[in-house]
Amino acid sequence: xxxxxxxxxxxxxxxxGIAWLLGLLQAGLGLTGFDAVAHMIEEIPNPEVEGPxxxxxxxxxxxxxxxxxxxVLLFVAGPIDGPDGVIASTAGPLLQIFYNATGNKxxxxxxxx
Numbered sequence: 133x134x135x136x137x138x139x140x141x142x143x144x145x146x147x148x149g150i151a152w153l154l155g156l157l158q159a160g161l162g163l164t165g166f167d168a169v170a171h172m173i174e175e176i177p178n179p180e181v182e183g184p185x186x187x188x189x190x191x192x193x194x195x196x197x198x199x200x201x202x203x204v205l206l207f208v209a210g211p212i213d214g215p216d217g218v219i220a221s222t223a224g225p226l227l228q229i230f231y232n233a234t235g236n237k238x239x240x241x242x243x244x245x
């Protein structure tokens with residue numbers, strides 16, 4: 133069991149900064165849907181009622197599309213372990229999965245953007 137003040141170790145093999153950014157990316161992608169509604173809520177008719185409905189719908193749509201995206205990634209990931217695997221890739225796991233799926237460096241980079 134760890135204490136709250138114990139040092140934090142990332143044991144994934146990735147540099148600390150990359151691992152932290154990849155973790156932050158997932159949280160950021162999950163929050164972008166209803167954040168846009170919060171900025172434009174004044175423009176919709178009856179914002180007191182429709183705004184919260186749209187925000188909840190954005191979370192539901194994000195869960196659904198995120199699940200579909202993850203399932204597709206799992207099916208096209210290719211080898212996970214080994215010298216050509218996703219974990220051993222120096223480019224990053226998501227970029228390696230896109231490269232395994234497309235077989236093209238330019239296509240993988242465009243999908244990552």
